[in-house]
Amino acid sequence: MTSAIQTPxxxxxxxxxxxxxxxxxxVFTDIxxxxxxIPLLPFYAEHFGAxxxxxxxxxxxxxxxxLLAGPPLGQLSDRIGRKPVLVISQIGTLAGYILLALSNTxxxxxxxxxxxxxxxxxxxxxxxxxxxxxxxxQRTKAFGIVGAAxxxxxxxxxxxxxxLARHSLTTPIWGACVLSALSIVATAILLPKGIKAEHKGPSxxxxxxxxxxxxxxxxxxxGIFFLLSLxxxxxxxxxxxxxxxxxxxxxxxxxxxxxQTAGFMFAYAGLLNxxxxxxxxxxxxxxxxxxxxxxxxxxxxxxxxxxxxLSHTVLVTLVFLTLSHSGxxxxxxxxxxxxxxxVSPQRQGLVMGVNQSVMSxxxxxxxxxxxxxxxxxxxxxxxxxxxxIAAAGAFGVSRISSMRDEPAVS
Numbered sequence: 102m103t104s105a106i107q108t109p110x111x112x113x114x115x116x117x118x119x120x121x122x123x124x125x126x127x128v129f130t131d132i133x134x135x136x137x138x139i140p141l142l143p144f145y146a147e148h149f150g151a152x153x154x155x156x157x158x159x160x161x162x163x164x165x166x167x168l169l170a171g172p173p174l175g176q177l178s179d180r181i182g183r184k185p186v187l188v189i190s191q192i193g194t195l196a197g198y199i200l201l202a203l204s205n206t207x208x209x210x211x212x213x214x215x216x217x218x219x220x221x222x223x224x225x226x227x228x229x230x231x232x233x234x235x236x237x238x239q240r241t242k243a244f245g246i247v248g249a250a251x252x253x254x255x256x257x258x259x260x261x262x263x264x265l266a267r268h269s270l271t272t273p274i275w276g277a278c279v280l281s282a283l284s285i286v287a288t289a290i291l292l293p294k295g296i297k298a299e300h301k302g303p304s305x306x307x308x309x310x311x312x313x314x315x316x317x318x319x320x321x322x323x324g325i326f327f328l329l330s331l332x333x334x335x336x337x338x339x340x341x342x343x344x345x346x347x348x349x350x351x352x353x354x355x356x357x358x359x360x361q362t363a364g365f366m367f368a369y370a371g372l373l374n375x376x377x378x379x380x381x382x383x384x385x386x387x388x389x390x391x392x393x394x395x396x397x398x399x400x401x402x403x404x405x406x407x408x409x410x411l412s413h414t415v416l417v418t419l420v421f422l423t424l425s426h427s428g429x430x431x432x433x434x435x436x437x438x439x440x441x442x443x444v445s446p447q448r449q450g451l452v453m454g455v456n457q458s459v460m461s462x463x464x465x466x467x468x469x470x471x472x473x474x475x476x477x478x479x480x481x482x483x484x485x486x487x488x489x490i491a492a493a494g495a496f497g498v499s500r501i502s503s504m505r506d507e508p509a510v511s
Contacts, residue, residue, distance in 0.1 A: 121246050123291035127284055128227055128250040134280035136258020137273045138198065140367045143344045144360045145270045149207045153345055157472025160341045162211055164464025166218025167457065175225055175454015183230040184292055188285060193220020195281040202274040225457035232441045244434035245378045252374025252430065255367060263364025316455045321443040326459055328436060331494040333463035335402060335487045336429065342471035342483050350480040353415045369419060370426045377430035391435050392498060398432025399495035401425065403488045410484035
């Protein structure tokens with residue numbers, strides 16, 4: 102007999118709280134560690150002589166490794182289970198953070214990011230776990246709650262990182278190491294085993310080229326992946342360039358922005374994510390169609406980032422950031438849930454791994470573009486570039502059939 106946890110599409114699916122509480126805690130701890138470190142990484146790399154373009158390369162090399170590792174890790178989780186692969190990913194993250202904290206040359210910083218990138222399956226595997234264990238009608242809300250954990254982690258992490266940076270630039274990285282270790286313990290103790298072997302997809306190769314190509318050929322998923330690629334490109338352009346934008350263009354009390362204030366600004370973006378995904382999204386999905394939410398999300402991002410190009414002060418930046426990140430906070434879990442509902446349970450791990458690869462492609466390209474723009478002082482161009490891509494996403498929502506039709510599982 103198939104257990105309830107294996108058949109989320111049946112009436113016997115486990116209560117959503119039982120599934121999401123451990124995942125929420127794990128994602129929150131993971132992202133808090135990431136949030137501690139990532140806003141300070143440009144300042145840390147510049148300490149070793151890195152230019153803005155080199156900082157972009159540093160972010161891109163992580164994403165390139167993540168791109169290569171994402172689909173194999175996703176399919177491996179389909180074969181051996183989500184929990185073991187999640188632990189492997191978290192151990193890799195911890196090893197990368199430790200090496201980063203101990204680095205005394207730029208090449209060691211690159212090596213640390215490579216190690217972390219090659220094992221970076223944490224979020225995609227967590228998404229697949231949620232897909233396994235929630236009914237389709239619960240999934241948008243479920244991904245919103247996981248997204249809220251992401252937002253809360255990005256609220257607490259950068260704030261704590263900004264405080265720890267008063268001591269040294271390595272102190273936040275050691276803090277990230279501690280949080281990464283805690284996330285491993287939380288996974289081992291709190292996360293149920295979940296999906297069992299007999300429910301997994303067919304065993305193929307660990308480099309599933311054909312299934313990846315199929316995801317982009319399948320009408321049920323190809324359009325959604327296109328929209329996700331636009332979102333991820335905008336998101337990674339923001340993440341990789343915001344600290345440099347603040348340092349080069351925005352002032353606080355007449356002084357340039359430093360690591361501590363940059364951390365607090367990232368924390369505000371995390372607060373917006375948490376509010377919309379933990380509190381507002383559950384109501385919004387009852388009032389509006391998914392297509393409407395995705396369109397509105399792209400539109401708010403386009404307006405917010407367009408106005409950000411005019412910003413010179415912290416307060417004005419926060420106002421425009423509110424617009425752009427309100428849109429992003431609603432868009433991401435909604436479109437991820439849409440993708441999840443359009444594929445069978447046997448393909449959840451693979452498709453979420455491909456989703457991570459789409460994000461990684463954007464994460465490879467976006468920092469390089471950011472590095473070129475910021476190196477030439479084109480801060481306005483950086484903000485307008487994000488606005489144009491988000492506007493293209495809003496236009497694309499109305500043209501893509503998989504956003505108009507009712508979900509059809511493939």
